[in-house]
Amino acid sequence: MKIQAINGFKDILPDSVGRWQLIEQRARDIFERFGLQEIRMPILEKTELFVRSIGEATDVVEKEMYTFADKGITMRPEATASIMRAFIEHGLHVQQPVQRLYTIGPMFRHERPQMGRLRQFHQLDAEIIGAVEPRIDAELIAMGQMLMDELDLTVSLELNSLGCPECRPPFKTALVAFLEQSIEGLCEDCKRRTHTNPLRVLDCKKPHCRALVQDAPSMLDALCPECDHHFREVQTALQALQIPFQINRFMVRGLDYYTRTTFEFLTTDLGAQAAVGAGGRYDGLIQSLGGPALSGIGFAMGLERIALLMEQQADSQPAGTVMDIFLAALGSDTLGPCSLLAHLLRKAGIKAAIDYSGRSLKAQLKQAGRVRARFTLIVGDEEWARQEGILRNMHTQEQQPFALSGSLEQQCLQLLQCLKTTTK
Numbered sequence: 004m005k006i007q008a009i010n011g012f013k014d015i016l017p018d019s020v021g022r023w024q025l026i027e028q029r030a031r032d033i034f035e036r037f038g039l040q041e042i043r044m045p046i047l048e049k050t051e052l053f054v055r056s057i058g059e060a061t062d063v064v065e066k067e068m069y070t071f072a073d074k075g076i077t078m079r080p081e082a083t084a085s086i087m088r089a090f091i092e093h094g095l096h097v098q099q100p101v102q103r104l105y106t107i108g109p110m111f112r113h114e115r116p117q118m119g120r121l122r123q124f125h126q127l128d129a130e131i132i133g134a135v136e137p138r139i140d141a142e143l144i145a146m147g148q149m150l151m152d153e154l155d156l157t158v159s160l161e162l163n164s165l166g167c168p169e170c171r172p173p174f175k176t177a178l179v180a181f182l183e184q185s186i187e188g189l190c191e192d193c194k195r196r197t198h199t200n201p202l203r204v205l206d207c208k209k210p211h212c213r214a215l216v217q218d219a220p221s222m223l224d225a226l227c228p229e230c231d232h233h234f235r236e237v238q239t240a241l242q243a244l245q246i247p248f249q250i251n252r253f254m255v256r257g258l259d260y261y262t263r264t265t266f267e268f269l270t271t272d273l274g275a276q277a278a279v280g281a282g283g284r285y286d287g288l289i290q291s292l293g294g295p296a297l298s299g300i301g302f303a304m305g306l307e308r309i310a311l312l313m314e315q316q317a318d319s320q321p322a323g324t325v326m327d328i329f330l331a332a333l334g335s336d337t338l339g340p341c342s343l344l345a346h347l348l349r350k351a352g353i354k355a356a357i358d359y360s361g362r363s364l365k366a367q368l369k370q371a372g373r374v375r376a377r378f379t380l381i382v383g384d385e386e387w388a389r390q391e392g393i394l395r396n397m398h399t400q401e402q403q404p405f406a407l408s409g410s411l412e413q414q415c416l417q418l419l420q421c422l423k424t425t426t427k
């Protein structure tokens with residue numbers, strides 16, 4: 004019996020890992036241009052952390068968490084809560100009042116697996132903590148957009164405001180009153196949500212719920228003067244940075260901690276999985292976790308969805324590793340020196356491959372092709388006796404004698420020289 008991976012947990016095979024590395028490198032590069040520093044947290048946290056931050060009545064906490072109930076711990080479903088826990092625990096704000104942090108890693112949610120939706124998935128997560136200015140919101144959103152742009156991905160940006168603890172409760176009351184009037188027309192989930200998490204009804208994907216909420220009151224009309232001002236300033240700042248966006252008053256987020264600005268990077272290319280990334284402000288979160296009264300804003304992008312989108316939109320499949328040189332040692336005398344030569348080349352930073360099987364030249368050249376070697380150095384016993392090898396350019400298939408005189412260290416230097424000059 005073969006043992007297979009768990010449903011919703013996926014291997015990332017060498018063929019596609021190049022794309023993942025490219026996304027991660029580009030993300031790190033851009034995040035660092037914006038002054039973010041990397042932080043890495045454990046996968047497991049106390050369950051309480053997520054219940055208190057994400058919220059008890061959210062889908063994530065209600066039904067998606069991988070929890071070890073007897074131990075009171077949970078595999079993180081997202082990164083923001085963990086970052087805030089670490090931020091508070093280590094008093095990071097004491098060193099630097101505004102912290103810009105990012106992390107990249109796996110998250111776990113028990114959802115129905117499908118294209119772009121897994122149970123172990125990966126996020127690029129960026130946070131700016133300790134700054135309230137609307138320009139910060141715009142800067143963070145612009146950073147997300149820059150990543151999309153530099154990966155050649157077309158996404159649309161939607162923006163909303165969810166208000167604050169001043170203006171949201173009265174809005175919620177008005178919304179519940181509205182939903183109760185037409186509760187019979189809502190789906191079963193939304194009937195329940197009307198009382199547990201009414202904002203969620205606004206972004207239900209079912210057509211009849213959608214139609215019904217068209218006439219629902221809008222949070223944007225209910226914003227208090229401060230939230231209204233903030234939202235306007237964010238829009239002005241985004242326009243100043245030349246970042247196009249649309250306002251979507253039905254956008255709510257699945258996590259309770261959001262306040263004011265929320266946003267999503269959306270695509271129509273991934274079926275039901277519309278969001279490539281999403282985020283927002285969380286001005287009360289740090290305090291509610293026992294930390295200082297600092298605000299923050301962040302986003303998380305799904306690596307699987309970015310990778311899928313690249314396949315569909317850009318398909319610039321980055322080639323996997325290309326070896327600089329393949330050493331084809333053909334005789335029993337040459338294997339020893341060639342293995343040391345390969346070792347010395349690797350020490351000198353060269354990607355060197357070697358075959359110890361003593362197979363035929365044809366078989367070894369085939370292998371050199373498979374590992375995409377730029378050159379193959381062919382060394383048979385006879386050539387070795389003449390202190391010579393044959394250097395084959397794998398692209399042009401040209402071959403020329405290559406002197407293997409002096410010590411192995413000297414031969415290594417000669418090869419290095421040769422590889423260097425041919426790259427130019």
Ligand code: ATP
Nearest residue numbers: 114119120121124257278279280281303304305308
């Ligand atoms: P969705 O509405 O698609 O469930 P979400 O609102 O639950 O997304 P967030 O918690 O905001 O997602 O996470 C941010 C990003 O992480 C999403 O935009 C998406 O790209 C990615 N993501 C979330 N859940 C999954 C998952 N189960 N599989 C793959 N990627 C995911």
Ligand code: MG
Nearest residue numbers: 062063114257
């Ligand atoms: Mg979700």
